[in-house]
Amino acid sequence: MPMPPKPWPTGQCEQLEPLVRRVLAPNGSPFTYTGTQTYLVGDSSAVAVIDPGPDLPEHLAALEAAIGDATIVAICCTHTHRDHSPAAAPLSASRDAPIIGCEPLVLESDEPRADVPFDIDYRPDRVLKDGESLSGPAWTLTALATPGHTSNHLCFALEETKALFTGDHVMGWSTTVVAPPDGDMADYMASLERLYGRDDRIYYPAHGPAVTRPRQLVRGMIGHRRQRERQILRLLQQGSKDIAELVPAMYKGVDMRLWPAAGQSVRAHLIDLERRGAVGRSGDRWTIPT
Structure with missing residues (x-):
């Protein structure tokens, strides 16, 4: 907004x-x-x-x-x-x-x-x-x-x-x-x-x-977070990436001043996906496990 x-x-x-x-x-x-x-x-x-x-x-x-x-x-x-x-x-x-x-x-x-x-x-x-x-x-x-x-x-x-x-x-x-x-x-x-x-x-x-319209907004927010999760997985299917590579691809058109904060949320998604076994990491780079 x-x-x-x-x-x-x-x-x-x-x-x-x-x-x-x-x-x-x-x-x-x-x-x-x-x-x-x-x-x-x-x-x-x-x-x-x-x-x-x-x-x-x-x-x-x-x-x-x-x-x-x-x-x-x-x-x-x-x-x-x-x-x-x-x-x-x-x-x-x-x-x-x-x-x-x-x-x-x-x-x-x-x-x-x-x-x-x-x-x-x-x-x-x-x-x-x-x-x-x-x-x-x-x-x-x-x-x-x-x-x-x-x-x-x-x-x-x-x-x-x-x-x-x-x-x-x-x-x-x-x-x-x-x-x-x-x-x-x-x-x-x-x-x-x-x-x-x-x-x-x-x-x-x-x-x-x-x-x-609270429930409508919350439903949309849940869907948005799931969409971000799918976006991360699609990008990692193309090859390993670090957060600095993921954010510009995921937040096109978003004020670049907000990218550091966006990167924190991307990191939170990655940690959650890692706990569930959907992604792995080596150092700062994240991958889809083979």
Whole structure:
């Protein structure tokens, strides 16, 4: 989806439905679309803040203004990428509000600078496990474990209205990057299948427009990932290749600035295919086993 024309509603508090408001952070980019969307769930008395976003003074000021005199029942993070969770700590300190949501991410990898995209300072007061809920006046949020984009990713279901806050697991503007070693394509596909089996009315992603036909989009995303898998296998049938050779062939017409991220998802597909015995590798080169 192309970037929409400016001005974007950065810093504005937009009412999406009676229990849901949205505040857009000023961190738009080719990787975040118009920016991270922070959601306020509740009314003027008590709210949950979903994905507080980056620790930027202007964004925190916009959140404070939107929250007003309401009590913050919980600050909830879908995952701990740096465009999602860093504002949790200063907002918690200013409002004496608990951070409740995904678990901290501990990377079990010695790859250089593997933790650069992650907020390693994230410290929740309580971790919500799959199926656990928190509530306020007239609203209930239930955690739904959706690993894949990251191992600690959660979605949050607003039970009263069948709205699902999908973080980066499902977005309305782009496919999701699955970047090893933490991102896992098999987990991601299983999480998509889990969402496809639900009856949510609408998705509110952290980036991009609301998704008003959720199951149709998820079905298309599953098909898209399977198509990428078949594409990789066709290319490898022509001979061994490394990821740097696969990406230009697979992502023709895609902004080259996004190729490194695309390469991460290709790598996640290859690792998944390797586990299933469909491909093999020697060094950086991947092949079809004979």
